[in-house]
Amino acid sequence: MTDDKDVLRDVWFGRIPTCFTLYQDEITEREAEPYYLLLPRISYLTLVTDKVKKHFQKVMRQEEVSEIWFEYEGTPLKWHYPIGLLFDLHASNTALPWSITVHFKNFPEKDLLHCHSKDVIEAHFMACIKEADALKHKSQVINEMQKKDHKQLWMGLQNDKFEQFWAINRKLMEYPPEDSGFRYIPFRIYQATTERPFVQKLFRPIASGGQLHTLGDLLKDVCPSAVTSEDGEQKTQVMIHGIEPMLETPIQWLSEHMSYPDNFLHISIIPRPTD
């Protein structure tokens, strides 16, 4: 039988084959070839695209290069969302490779956060981890850790080091023996069709009677249209890391095994393909 730990590895090492193409209006000194890369689902665009930047800057003049940003079919991609979430939300039912357009001009100030250095990504990542622990443990576990442990979480992500990351992260996945799970589950539910970027609410993993709440229970509470079918048809898919987990899965188990490195469950509700 598959060990639960194998799930942790599968999540960590998930990759999305991507083709980066320079926006046609960017001014180049010669033709820009597309650049192919396997993107880690669990990382962030601006953390893993240094090679992409270098590749396109080679054919551009210094003065034409400003802050890099990415776009898919006209939608600016939020670098502060994990890559796997962006793909599931915008492109999961389209043919691979994922085609992303690269821009170096006209940064969309109203849509995207700036990312001038790796420090910005680290600050964002650590802020998410802290918020997740506020929900799980009233911040007790994260606050008891030393600065070097916090650094190890970030270095593990940055350098793609599973063991280094989980040596510390396993502490964030523990709970007191007298409890059956975390205080609240860190999760966000995204739906590309809504105004609101995501939904996040307080949700306990254990019911008052002691039973484990399931993914279905969470959706019923937070996003009922995703589970109840109008006219008997299920028009949407519930996706995490590119798969549709069974609605009966305990949410506590999902939180421990299928969270992103920021310790959040990022769940996409997407239209079900019709064919």
Add this chain to the structure above:
Amino acid sequence: ESLDDSQVAEVCAAAEVIRYEYHVLYSSSYQVPVLYFRACFLDGRPLTLDEIWRSVHACYQARLLEGPWDTITQQEHPLLGQPFFVLHPCRTYEFMSSVLTGSQKEKRHTNYIILWLSTVGPVVGLNLPLSYAKLSAGKNTNA
């Protein structure tokens, strides 16, 4: 030597005008209010994070420099989805608790939001007029 009127007008014209927009949201994760804000010059150019850090009042600069990345950063507004600057909420519970216990001991009336906003607002240019702290006639003084 005091400035005459035309000299004062010149000084004012040279200063930049910045338009601030403040939103008060509630964080269910930290269970405290959070201050989101954005700022731009009159021509519409938004301020950068560096400019925001530099605009923090001198008396808070020392605290800011201790940990700028833990204090004010750019984040996505959870309802609008647009970039805003945020004053981090993780310390709010601490400082609010100490002020509130003091008030409760002295049986003083407290308005949580006024208390909170008058503490965090000034860090990012939002100064609450004292009139907010005036008790209205007939208000119960028990907290």
